[in-house]
Amino acid sequence: MTSKKADKISTVILYIISSMIVLILAGLITYILARGLPHISWEFLTQPAKTFQAGGGIGIQLFNSFYLLLITMIISVPISLGAGIYLSEYAKKNWLTDFIRTAIEILSSLPSVVVGLFGFLVFVVQAGLGFSIISGALALTFFNLPLLTRNVEESLKAVHFTQREAGLALGLSRWETVTRVVVPEALPGILTGVILGAGRIFGEAAALIYTAGQSAPALDFTNWNPLNISSPLNLFRQAETLAVHIWKVNSEGTMPDGPQVSAGASAVLIIAVLMFNLFARFLGKKIHKKITSA
Amino acid sequence: MEDIQRRLLQKSKKARLEQIGKTVSFICILFIVVVVAAIFYFVMSKGLATFVKDGVNFFDFLFGTEWSPGTVGADGKPLTGALPMIVGSFLVTLLSAIVATPFAIGAAVFMTEISPKIGKKILQPVIELLVGIPSVVYGFVGLTVVVPVVRRTFGGSGFGILAGTFVLFVMILPTVTSMTVDALTAVPRHYREASLALGATRWQTTYKVVLRAAIPGILTAVVFGMARAFGEALAIQMVIGNAAIMPASLITPASTLTSILTMGIGNTIMGTLENNVLWSLAMLLLLMSLFFNILIRIIGKKGEFKS
Numbered sequence: 001m002t003s004k005k006a007d008k009i010s011t012v013i014l015y016i017i018s019s020m021i022v023l024i025l026a027g028l029i030t031y032i033l034a035r036g037l038p039h040i041s042w043e044f045l046t047q048p049a050k051t052f053q054a055g056g057g058i059g060i061q062l063f064n065s066f067y068l069l070l071i072t073m074i075i076s077v078p079i080s081l082g083a084g085i086y087l088s089e090y091a092k093k094n095w096l097t098d099f100i101r102t103a104i105e106i107l108s109s110l111p112s113v114v115v116g117l118f119g120f121l122v123f124v125v126q127a128g129l130g131f132s133i134i135s136g137a138l139a140l141t142f143f144n145l146p147l148l149t150r151n152v153e154e155s156l157k158a159v160h161f162t163q164r165e166a167g168l169a170l171g172l173s174r175w176e177t178v179t180r181v182v183v184p185e186a187l188p189g190i191l192t193g194v195i196l197g198a199g200r201i202f203g204e205a206a207a208l209i210y211t212a213g214q215s216a217p218a219l220d221f222t223n224w225n226p227l228n229i230s231s232p233l234n235l236f237r238q239a240e241t242l243a244v245h246i247w248k249v250n251s252e253g254t255m256p257d258g259p260q261v262s263a264g265a266s267a268v269l270i271i272a273v274l275m276f277n278l279f280a281r282f283l284g285k286k287i288h289k290k291i292t293s294a
Numbered sequence: 295m296e297d298i299q300r301r302l303l304q305k306s307k308k309a310r311l312e313q314i315g316k317t318v319s320f321i322c323i324l325f326i327v328v329v330v331a332a333i334f335y336f337v338m339s340k341g342l343a344t345f346v347k348d349g350v351n352f353f354d355f356l357f358g359t360e361w362s363p364g365t366v367g368a369d370g371k372p373l374t375g376a377l378p379m380i381v382g383s384f385l386v387t388l389l390s391a392i393v394a395t396p397f398a399i400g401a402a403v404f405m406t407e408i409s410p411k412i413g414k415k416i417l418q419p420v421i422e423l424l425v426g427i428p429s430v431v432y433g434f435v436g437l438t439v440v441v442p443v444v445r446r447t448f449g450g451s452g453f454g455i456l457a458g459t460f461v462l463f464v465m466i467l468p469t470v471t472s473m474t475v476d477a478l479t480a481v482p483r484h485y486r487e488a489s490l491a492l493g494a495t496r497w498q499t500t501y502k503v504v505l506r507a508a509i510p511g512i513l514t515a516v517v518f519g520m521a522r523a524f525g526e527a528l529a530i531q532m533v534i535g536n537a538a539i540m541p542a543s544l545i546t547p548a549s550t551l552t553s554i555l556t557m558g559i560g561n562t563i564m565g566t567l568e569n570n571v572l573w574s575l576a577m578l579l580l581l582m583s584l585f586f587n588i589l590i591r592i593i594g595k596k597g598e599f600k601s
Binding site: 003004006007010011013014015017018020021022024025028029031032035078079080081082083085086087089090099100103104105106107109110111112113114115117118120121122125142145146149172173174175176178179196199200202203204205206209210214243244246247250251259262263266269270273274276277 | 308309311312314315316318319320321322323325326327329330331332333336337340396397400401403404405408412413416417420421422423424426427428429430431433434435437438439464467471494495496497498500501521524525526527528531532552555556559560564573576579580583584586587
């Protein structure tokens with residue numbers, strides 16, 4: 001075999017491998033949508049789930065997913081912003097910074113079950129919070145912090161140093177320069193990272209089954225008093241999310257129309273994640289255009 | 295006069311603001327470090343309780359093949375052999391990495407050497423979307439597509455290591471691919487130019503020069519994928535069958551550390567041996583994730599490009 005022939009053959013093989021990957025994704029998405037979309041209706045999206053009868057919906061689970069996402073973001077965005085600012089603006093090159101970076105790296109590579117079990121042990125059992133939204137949100141925060149922090153740090157580092165010099169030359173303190181000049185400049189990158197993180201959180205289940213719980217008690221959507229146990233806003237109620245619901249329906253199998261419900265729920269989950277993804281892409285592109293055209 | 299003196303000696307408002315800002319951001323980072331330390335402390339102390347408090351022999355735990363912590367064996371000791379789960383975890387991890395690596399390298403070579411245009415326009419978004427698909431959805435597809443296919447082709451129930459390997463392969467493929475792409479693009483351009491100038495074809499350049507230069511980066515990518523596969527819980531739990539016995543073949547029900555952990559923690563009582571030994575499994579997971587981390591560091595240090 002001549003080397004020219006080998007070159008041709010390898011090119012063909014590489015084309016085949018690449019198209020197989022594209023086919024896998026296309027197959028996955030069409031399969032989920034084809035199985036799930038026929039089952040999605042307004043009733044399915046708004047009705048509560050039924051355990052032993054057919055025809056249940058995912059209304060409460062869907063609300064729980066979004067609510068948990070919101071609470072997690074409220075906790076984790078400020079912390080990761082602070083941590084990212086420290087790493088990019090204040091951290092000196094020494095053993096302490098190395099140690100901190102290693103810790104963040106380890107946290108980001110921990111399996112999400114372990115994070116969930118830690119949340120279960122500390123918040124659910126020892127702090128006595130029980131299976132609740134707040135326990136779930138804290139567990140998800142730990143899961144989310146390292147990636148978000150790294151994203152904030154990278155976005156801040158991408159801001160040109162002349163911007164900082166300009167701020168300092170105007171007599172601003174370092175902190176003021178960071179909060180008034182650098183962070184606004186880095187906002188597009190930070191936002192993109194937050195949205196991508198939101199997609200990840202939305203689909204996470206392993207960290208939640210033992211923190212936010214696996215059942216969704218009925219909610220009274222006319223009661224907006226956060227202290228009432230049947231209120232949707234209550235932080236101390238059990239809250240099964242959409243991803244947990246899919247897992248539970250499949251592994252328990254008491255629901256007669258379980259396959260249809262999980263197909264529909266999977267489709268909703270995929271659509272939500274795709275939307276997060278597209279939104280992040282769109283936002284990044286738009287802001288990039290706005291900045292570079294000037 | 296005194297007023298001026300006081301103002302000069304006192305910290306200015308700005309300096310105080312600066313101090314506060316620096317402290318607040320440091321507290322944020324400290325919080326993360328404390329969380330990591332707390333995770334290690336709590337999981338390790340719970341996991342070690344099996345050996346310290348309940349007196350289980352550590353080697354019986356690691357190499358025992360019978361898992362039934364609630365019952366007592368012939369020698370009067372509880373059956374806490376975790377080898378079936380350890381073997382299961384390692385098997386699915388290794389097999390899925392073995393299947394995923396050629397695909398990942400192929401796609402990465404395509405994206406960097408053959409057609410960067412198609413790579414950027416089509417493969418890049420495809421890979422990003424694959425990363426984003428939640429693991430329960432992979433589990434659901436595995437349960438409704440992969441398991442029946444395995445059942446029809448090989449017989450048996452369809453649940454087992456083979457089905458788990460398929461699901462994990464698709465799950466780690468995007469991670470490994472995108473990191474391999476980074477490794478290949480990090481190879482300096484003049485390596486390729488030198489090879490092409492010698493009359494080598496594109497494939498010869500890729501195979502003999504670019505891929506060899508990128509070996510450390512590719513290894514990092516594979517280890518990263520393995521770490522992800524090892525820690526994956528729900529998707530694998532849905533397709534592997536969850537039987538805590540030594541896997542006899544690839545198509546009989548088996549179990550992994552994560553699958554037994556997610557099944558068992560809710561059904562045992564805190565503080566009992568049955569519960570503690572599950573925390574020991576969690577401790578193993580934690581230590582393995584640490585091990586993968588160290589491995590990545592070692593490979594990364596050896597493979598830096600000197601320019």
